[in-house]
Amino acid sequence: VLDGLRELVGAEHVLVDADVRAGYEVDWTGRFRGATPAVVRPASVDEVAAVVAYCRAEGIAVVPQGGNTGLVGGSVPLDGEVVLSLRRLSSIGPVDDLAGQVTMGAGVTLGALQAAVAPGWSAGLDLAARDSATIGGMVATNAGGTSFVRHGGMRARLAGIEAVLGDGSIVRHLGGLAKDNTGYDLAGLLCGSEGTLGVVTAARLQLVVPPRNVVTALCAVDGVEGALRAVRQLRAAVPVDAAELVLDEGLQLVRTHLGLPQPVTAAPAYLVLEWDGAVEALRSVEVLDAVVAEDEGRRQALWRYRDAQTEAVNAVGVPHKFDVTLPPPGLARFVDEVRTLGSGTTIVFGHVADGNLHVNVLGDDDVDDDVLRLVAGYGGSISAEHGIGTAKKRWLHLVRSEAEIAAFRAIKRALDPAGILNPNVLLPPL
Amino acid sequence: VLDGLRELVGAEHVLVDADVRAGYEVDWTGRFRGATPAVVRPASVDEVAAVVAYCRAEGIAVVPQGGNTGLVGGSVPLDGEVVLSLRRLSSIGPVDDLAGQVTMGAGVTLGALQAAVAPGWSAGLDLAARDSATIGGMVATNAGGTSFVRHGGMRARLAGIEAVLGDGSIVRHLGGLAKDNTGYDLAGLLCGSEGTLGVVTAARLQLVVPPRNVVTALCAVDGVEGALRAVRQLRAAVPVDAAELVLDEGLQLVRTHLGLPQPVTAAPAYLVLEWDGAVEALRSVEVLDAVVAEDEGRRQALWRYRDAQTEAVNAVGVPHKFDVTLPPPGLARFVDEVRTLGSGTTIVFGHVADGNLHVNVLGDDDVDDDVLRLVAGYGGSISAEHGIGTAKKRWLHLVRSEAEIAAFRAIKRALDPAGILNPNVLLPPL
Numbered sequence: 001v002l003d004g005l006r007e008l009v010g011a012e013h014v015l016v017d018a019d020v021r022a023g024y025e026v027d028w029t030g031r032f033r034g035a036t037p038a039v040v041r042p043a044s045v046d047e048v049a050a051v052v053a054y055c056r057a058e059g060i061a062v063v064p065q066g067g068n069t070g071l072v073g074g075s076v077p078l079d080g081e082v083v084l085s086l087r088r089l090s091s092i093g094p095v096d097d098l099a100g101q102v103t104m105g106a107g108v109t110l111g112a113l114q115a116a117v118a119p120g121w122s123a124g125l126d127l128a129a130r131d132s133a134t135i136g137g138m139v140a141t142n143a144g145g146t147s148f149v150r151h152g153g154m155r156a157r158l159a160g161i162e163a164v165l166g167d168g169s170i171v172r173h174l175g176g177l178a179k180d181n182t183g184y185d186l187a188g189l190l191c192g193s194e195g196t197l198g199v200v201t202a203a204r205l206q207l208v209v210p211p212r213n214v215v216t217a218l219c220a221v222d223g224v225e226g227a228l229r230a231v232r233q234l235r236a237a238v239p240v241d242a243a244e245l246v247l248d249e250g251l252q253l254v255r256t257h258l259g260l261p262q263p264v265t266a267a268p269a270y271l272v273l274e275w276d277g278a279v280e281a282l283r284s285v286e287v288l289d290a291v292v293a294e295d296e297g298r299r300q301a302l303w304r305y306r307d308a309q310t311e312a313v314n315a316v317g318v319p320h321k322f323d324v325t326l327p328p329p330g331l332a333r334f335v336d337e338v339r340t341l342g343s344g345t346t347i348v349f350g351h352v353a354d355g356n357l358h359v360n361v362l363g364d365d366d367v368d369d370d371v372l373r374l375v376a377g378y379g380g381s382i383s384a385e386h387g388i389g390t391a392k393k394r395w396l397h398l399v400r401s402e403a404e405i406a407a408f409r410a411i412k413r414a415l416d417p418a419g420i421l422n423p424n425v426l427l428p429p430l
Numbered sequence: 431v432l433d434g435l436r437e438l439v440g441a442e443h444v445l446v447d448a449d450v451r452a453g454y455e456v457d458w459t460g461r462f463r464g465a466t467p468a469v470v471r472p473a474s475v476d477e478v479a480a481v482v483a484y485c486r487a488e489g490i491a492v493v494p495q496g497g498n499t500g501l502v503g504g505s506v507p508l509d510g511e512v513v514l515s516l517r518r519l520s521s522i523g524p525v526d527d528l529a530g531q532v533t534m535g536a537g538v539t540l541g542a543l544q545a546a547v548a549p550g551w552s553a554g555l556d557l558a559a560r561d562s563a564t565i566g567g568m569v570a571t572n573a574g575g576t577s578f579v580r581h582g583g584m585r586a587r588l589a590g591i592e593a594v595l596g597d598g599s600i601v602r603h604l605g606g607l608a609k610d611n612t613g614y615d616l617a618g619l620l621c622g623s624e625g626t627l628g629v630v631t632a633a634r635l636q637l638v639v640p641p642r643n644v645v646t647a648l649c650a651v652d653g654v655e656g657a658l659r660a661v662r663q664l665r666a667a668v669p670v671d672a673a674e675l676v677l678d679e680g681l682q683l684v685r686t687h688l689g690l691p692q693p694v695t696a697a698p699a700y701l702v703l704e705w706d707g708a709v710e711a712l713r714s715v716e717v718l719d720a721v722v723a724e725d726e727g728r729r730q731a732l733w734r735y736r737d738a739q740t741e742a743v744n745a746v747g748v749p750h751k752f753d754v755t756l757p758p759p760g761l762a763r764f765v766d767e768v769r770t771l772g773s774g775t776t777i778v779f780g781h782v783a784d785g786n787l788h789v790n791v792l793g794d795d796d797v798d799d800d801v802l803r804l805v806a807g808y809g810g811s812i813s814a815e816h817g818i819g820t821a822k823k824r825w826l827h828l829v830r831s832e833a834e835i836a837a838f839r840a841i842k843r844a845l846d847p848a849g850i851l852n853p854n855v856l857l858p859p860l
Contacts, residue, residue: 098758142611153609155618156586169833177755178784179583179814181572181622182822182829183838183856188585188618192611325607328528354608384609399612403599407845408613414840426613 001058005040005082008050013088015039024065024083025076028132031318032073032390036063039083045162045170045201051084052199053168056418063422064195066137067109069129071321072389074194074425075137081423086136089201092116101159101176103204106136117207124151124208126242128307136200142192144385146242146274149353151208153385154191160204161187165197166416174204189411194387195422197415211241211276216299219287220267224332224352227271230285231353237284238277244306245352246270247335250313253347254305257312263305265289271352272306309349313360319347322359322371325381331355334378341374342367356384372398388426396428431488435470435512438480443518445469454495454513455506458562461748462503462820466493469513475592475600475631481514482629483598486848493852494625496567497539499559501751502819504624504855505567511853516566519631522546531589531606533634536566547637554581554638556672558737566630572622574815576672576704576736579665579783581638583815584621590634591617595627596846604634619841624817625852627845641671641706646729649717650697654762654782657701660715661783667714668707674736675782676700677765680743683777684735687742693735695719701782702736739779743790749777752789752801755811761785764808771804772797786814802828823858 006014015021016038026033042048055062061081068075077083089105095117096102102117111131114123127133127145137143139161144153151157160174163186171186190198221227224245231243246254247269254260264270267288275281279292293299313319326334335357339346344364350357361367372382376398383392396405408427412419435444445451446468456463472478485492491511498505507513519535525547526532532547541561544553557563557575567573569591574583581587590604593616601616620628651657654675661673676684677699684690694700697718705711709722723729743749756764765787769776774794780787791797802812806828813822826835839857842849 142615144609144611148609155615165833165837169836171834171837172831173834175757175809175811177757177811177814179574179578179755179781179786180811181574181813181815181817182811182826183818183834184623184627184841185572185585185615185618185621186834186837188615189841191615193614197614325609327605327607351609356609379605381605381607381610381612383611384607385611387611388613396612401602403595404601404603404613404616406599407595407601407616410844410847411614411619411841414844415837417840 001060002038004054005038005051008054009040009042009047013041013043015041024068024085027068027070027073027076029071029314029318032076032078034076034078035080036077036083037080039085041085041088043088045164048084048199048201049164049168049170052164052166055082056166056168056420061420061423064140064199066106066134067129067132069133070137070141070389071323071386072391074141074387074389074422078390079424084199086134086201089136095121095207099176100207101204102207103160103174103202104135105202106134106200108135109133110135110138119210121207122210123205124157125154128310135203139191139200139203140193140195141387144351144356146244146351148351149243150239150241155188157205158187158191158203159206161190161200162202163190163198163200166418166421174202176204192387194389194426196412196426197421199421213277214241214274215277215279216272216274216293216302217282217290218264218302218305219271219273219290220265221269221271221287223268224335227269227352228328228331230271230287233285234273234275234281235353238275238281240273240275240353242272242274243353244272244349246272246306246309246349250309250347250349251305253316254308254312257315258304258308260304263302264291270305272302306349309347313347313362317362319360319362320365320367323384323386324357324359324375325355325384326357326375327379328355330378334374338371338374341370390424393426393428431490432468434484434488435468435481438484439470439472439477443471445471454498454515457498457500457503457506459501459744459748462506462508464506464508465510466507466513467510469515471515471518473518475594478514478629478631479594479598479600482594482596485512486596486598486850491850491853494570494629496536496564497559497562499563500567500571500819501753501816502821504571504817504819504852508820509854514629516564516631519566525551525637529606530637531634532637533590533604533632534565535632536564536630538565539563540565540568549640551637552640553635554587555584558740565633569621569630569633570623570625571817574781574786576674576781578781579673580669580671585618587635588617588621588633589636591620591630592632593620593628593630596848596851604632606634622817624819624856626842626856627851629851643707644671644704645707645709646702646704646723646732647712647720648694648732648735649701649703649720650695651699651701651717653698654765657699657782658758658761660701660717663715664703664705664711665783668705668711670703670705670783672702672704673783674702674779676702676736676739676779680739680777680779681735683746684738684742687745688734688738690734693732694721700735702732736779739777743777743792747792749790749792750795750797753814753816754787754789754805755785755814756787756805757809758785760808764804768801768804771800818856820854823856826858
C-alpha cells in the first residue's frame with residue numbers, strides 16, 4: 001500500500017518515520033492523539049484525486065489535515081487512518097481587483113493570505129491561529145473568528161471551491177460569479193462538512209475593503225449584560241470589526257502566564273472592541289473604563305489579553321473546551337450558570353456579539369454532558385465555529401433531530417460512498 | 431389516489447375541477463404549460479409531510495408550487511405531476527427585535543413579509559413580483575432581486591429552514607443562531623435546489639436595518655461601460671441598495687406599453703440607482719443626466735421604467751428569456767454581441783452591479799443555444815437567479831462539469847430516493 005502511495009506523490013512525500021509522523025498524529029492542544037501508518041503530501045489536486053481514488057480502491061480511510069489547528073479532533077488519525085496533508089497546495093493566485101477576489105490552494109495559511117492581499121484588500125477573516133490554520137481547513141470547518149461580527153464566517157466569504165469527493169472525482173467551480181443559480185450549492189455544503197464529504201483543494205474568496213481607520217480599545221465593563229449593551233451601542237454607531245469578551249478570571253490568567261500589567265481598571269469583564277471610524281465613537285458606549293491603542297504595537301498588546309486566552313488556559317492544564325452559541329436573551333444567565341457546573345475552574349471568553357462563547361473547564365473531566373445539555377436547554381448551539389469533529393459527535397442529537405442526522409448520513413453516503421473520508425468525524429455511530 | 435389525498439388535507443383542499451386547476455397548470459408568462467390531476471393545498475408542515483409520504487408510497491410525482499412566478503418552468507406540472515401548493519402556509523411570526531429575525535410559512539408573499547416587518551426592519555430582498563412570489567419559492571430558487579447588490583440573495587438572508595424531504599421526513603432548524611457548525615448546511619443546500627430535494631415549508635430570515643434616507647435616481651448614461659463606471663463610483667461613496675440597467679430600447683418599449691413620458695434625456699442606457707445617504711452622492715458619479723425622486727410617488731414612477739420591463743416585453747410576444755451573469759470585464763462586450771445574435775429583437779436589462787443581465791429575445795425561437803454558449807464562452811453563468819428549472823437543464827453541462835452533475839445526482843438520490851420531487855427540474859436526463 002505504501003508503495004502505491006509513493007508512486008502517486010513521490011517517495012519523499014510519503015512520511016513514514018515515527019518522529020516525522022508524530023507531529024501529524026496529535027493535535028496542538030494534546031487532547032487528541034492517534035497513529036497513522038503514513039502521512040501523504042500531494043502537490044496538486046490531481047495527486048489528491050489519485051490518492052483518494054487509490055485509498056477508496058484499497059479500502060483505506062483518510063484524514064485530511066491542514067494546519068492541524070482544529071479544536072475538536074477532526075484532523076487527527078484517531079483510528080489508524082492515513083493522513084492526507086494539504087500543506088503543499090500553497091500557491092496564491094493574483095488578486096482580481098475588479099471582483100475583489102483571489103483563488104488559492106488549500107494549504108495556504110490565513111496569515112499568508114492576509115499578507116498577500118494587503119494593503120488593498122483584507123481577507124475579512126481573522127483568528128488567533130492565523131499563522132498555522134490553512135484556508136482548506138478553514139473552509140472544511142466553516143471557520144469563524146474575530147471578524148465574524150462584521151463579515152460573517154468562511155461560508156459567507158467563499159466565492160468558489162475545488163475539492164476531491166470521496167469517489168476521487170474533482171469538482172471545481174472557481175469562477176467567482178456573484179450570482180449563479182446553476183445547481184446545488186456544493187461549495188456551501190462542503191464548507192463546514194469537516195472533511196467528511198470531500199477534500200478541499202482550493203478556494204476562491206471574496207475579499208473585503210480594509211477598514212479605513214481601525215480603532216482598538218480594551219474596555220472594562222460591569223459584567224456580561226454590560227458587555228452586550230456596550231456592543232449594541234457601538235454597532236448602532238459604527239461598523240464593528242471585532243467585539244471580544246474576556247472575563248476577569250481569564251484576564252488574570254493571561255497576566256500571570258505572560259507577566260503582563262493590568263491594562264485597564266479591574267472589572268468583572270472586559271471587551272476588546274475594534275471598529276472602523278473615529279475614536280469618539282467610544283463616547284456612545286457605556287463602559288467603566290477604556291484604553292485605546294494609539295499605534296500598531298499598542299494594538300497588538302491589547303489583543304494579547306484576548307488572543308492568549310487559549311494558550312494561558314492550556315498552560316494550566318488540558319481543558320475541556322466548549323465552543324457554543326447562546327441566543328442573546330439567555331447569554332448572561334448562561335455564563336453565570338455554566339460557571340457553577342462541575343468541580344473545576346471555568347474560563348469563558350468569546351465573540352460576544354455573535355452569541356459565541358468559548359467555555360474552558362479545567363480540572364473536571366466529567367463536565368461535558370452537563371455543559372452541552374445546558375447549552376441545548378437554552379436553545380443554543382453545541383458548536384458555534386469549531387465543528388463537531390470526534391469530540392462532540394456524541395452530543396449532536398441534542399441540537400439536531402433524528403431526521404436531520406438521517407439526512408446528513410444520506411448526503412455522506414452520496415458523496416463518499418465508501419465512507420473513507422474522515423470516518424470518525426461529525427456523524428455519531430449508528 | 432385522490433381519495434387518499436382528500437383524507438390527508440380535506441376534500442375542499444384537493445382541487446380537481448378543470449377551471450380551478452387551470453391557474454396552476456401554466457406559468458404566468460404562458461411559456462410553460464402542463465396538466466395535473468389535482469392541486470393539493472395542505473395547511474401545515476405535518477400535512478405536507480403526509481402528502482409527500484403518501485405520494486412516495488404511491489409512486490406519484492409532485493411539483494411544489496408557491497406563487498408560480500418562476501421563469502424557468504420549475505413550478506408547472508409539465509408531466510402530469512400532482513401540484514403541491516404551499517400557499518396556505520401563510521402565517522408570519524413576531525419579529526425578534528434582538529436578533530432582527532422573523533419566521534414565516536412558505537406561502538407568505540414577499541410583499542406581505544415586507545409589510546409585516548416595516549417600519550423597524552426591512553426584508554433585505556425585493557423583486558418586481560413581490561405581491562405574488564412566496565418566501566418558500568424564493569428559498570427554493572435562491573431568489574436574488576434588486577437589493578442583491580447590498581444584501582445578497584435569499585441564501586445570505588436565510589437564518590433557518592423547515593422542509594419536508596423526499597422521504598416524507600421533516601427537517602427543522604429555525605433557531606436562527608448566527609454561528610452554528612453542527613452538521614451539514616441543509617438550509618443552504620435546500621436553498622436553490624428548486625424543489626428537487628425537499629419542499630420548503632417555513633423559513634427564518636435575517637432582516638436588515640432599513641436605509642435611513644433612500645434616494646432614488648434615474649440616470650442617463652452613454653452605454654453599458656458608462657453604467658458600470660457610474661455604479662462603481664456610487665458604491666465607493668455610499669451604500670448602494672439598487673443599481674438597475676435599462677437600455678434605451680427597453681425604456682421605449684415600456685413608454686409605449688404604459689404611455690409614459692421620457693423621464694430623462696434620451697441616451698443609449700439608463701440606470702435606476704437607489705442608495706442610503708445624501709442626494710449629493712450623485713455628484714461623485716459621471717452621468718449624462720439624472721432625475722431624482724422627491725417623494726414616494728415619484729420614486730415608484732421612476733421604478734416603473736425598470737419594473738415594467740418584463741410585462742412590456744411579454745405584451746409584445748412570448749420571449750425567450752435568459753437570466754445570466756457575466757464577469758465584469760466582458761459585460762459590455764457581451765451586451766453588444768448578444769444583440770447581434772439571431773433574427774429577433776433583443777431587450778436587455780438587469781442588476782448590473784452583480785453582472786446579472788436579463789436577456790429577452792422576441793421573434794426568434796432558435797436562439798437559445800447561441801445565447802447560452804456565448805454566456806458560457808465569457809465564463810458566465812447560464813442562470814444568475816432564476817434557476818435551471820425545465821427550461822435550462824439541457825445547457826447545464828455548459829457551466830457544470832460531469833463530476834459536478836454526478837454529485838448533484840447523488841445528492842438528489844440521497845434526499846429524494848424515490849425521485850418524486852420535481853423530477854423534471856434542474857437535472858438533465860441521463
